Amino acid sequence: MSKHYLTIEDVNKTFHTGGNTTEVLKQIDLTIDRGEYVSIIGHSGCGKSTVLNIVAGLIPATSGGVILDGKEVNAPGPDRSLVFQNHSLLPWLTVYENVAIAVDKTFKGSKTAAERREWVLKNLDMVNMSHALNKRPAEISGGMKQRVGIARALAMQPKVLLLDEPFGALDALTRAHLQDEVMRIQAELQNTVIMITHDVDEAVLLSDKIVMMTNGPAATVGEVLSIDLPRPRDRIALAEDVRYNKYRQAVLSFLHEKQRKVETLQQKREEKDAQPLHSAQSA
Known part of the structure; x- marks a missing residue:
């Protein structure tokens, strides 16, 4: 049995819709300790919400599984509370x-x-x-x-609080205030949190660990970055903290590299699609 509080073991997820098959997640492995605040970040379409929904028990994994506090997750339950962007x-x-x-x-x-x-x-x-x-x-x-x-x-x-971009629809000032509230509450309750976000600064500010996803389809965990910053955290003080900026740069570099690969792949596809047209015009 895993010594970790929450374990995602070799999770794969494939969707079948209208005769099409899409492999969304491939071999997701992740361990989370009790009381950790973990953020999952990555470009749109990388399966972040799918991971969260599998942990919540809202959708089943195609293969692999989730173990929470020694028990397999196979359905929704009050031990996992989900907060949506809406x-x-x-x-x-x-x-x-x-x-x-x-x-x-x-x-x-x-x-x-x-x-x-x-x-x-x-x-x-x-x-x-x-x-x-x-x-x-x-x-x-x-x-x-x-x-x-x-x-x-x-x-x-809940044993695990699941946050699906909970601050994404808020204005910057309200977002910052609510982030501070969540940090205060988490420090008080010491609850385990998994949060999806697109915001690099938010991930570094709130997290003990940032899980960076590769691009989809067949997305997987690209890197896991541990955030070794003392708590409580002050966003103003951290703005000039060397370690904070180092973590921020590491996440930005990862995301930039993945975006560059997407753009390169898209360019190759466009060039390939244009070849038959160009050949026809030459003839």
Whole structure:
């Protein structure tokens, strides 16, 4: 049995649609320790969300598997909470009710109604949303909606918190503020986090480890970069930190190299497609 808290073992994923077969992931191997904050980064189409969905149990791997805390993952469960880029709040429920519905589902047999209410309030307080308990999603900002989504996920006491570009739709100021909140919460709870992001600075700021994916199809883990920066982290202080900038440059170089390969391949395809046309015109 793996000594790691979460293990992704030789995961492959192939999709079959309309008679076409696409190999999205190839031999994904990754180990994550309890309490680690891990970011997955890569160009669009590299299968980042597919990895997250397999860990969440939303889709099965074609081969290989995921082991969490000694048990195989083969279906969704409350031990893995997923926060999407879109907050996914129910618009007809209040802030309080959006969190309460998850808490009631998870703890109805183990907590009394009073205990569940207290737990909902505690988690909303953790994300600084106690002032908006009776507001509906349409009455609060995008950043507040994401706070509620994070509170709902945390309230389920998951073994792993899965974040699918949770700050991607927010303006820069709100994004930075919510990143700081997530760092504070993670430091307090010491929970295990896997986050998908396109943002290099975000990955370096938040992570203990950055997983860099190769381009799809048949994407795999290209490199894993350990981020050895002390916590708590201050984004202003890190801007001039030599190690921070070294990590940032390493991720940017990896992504640039993968993008260069894509552009080279695309150019070769265009040249190949143009050859028959050129031959016909010459004739």
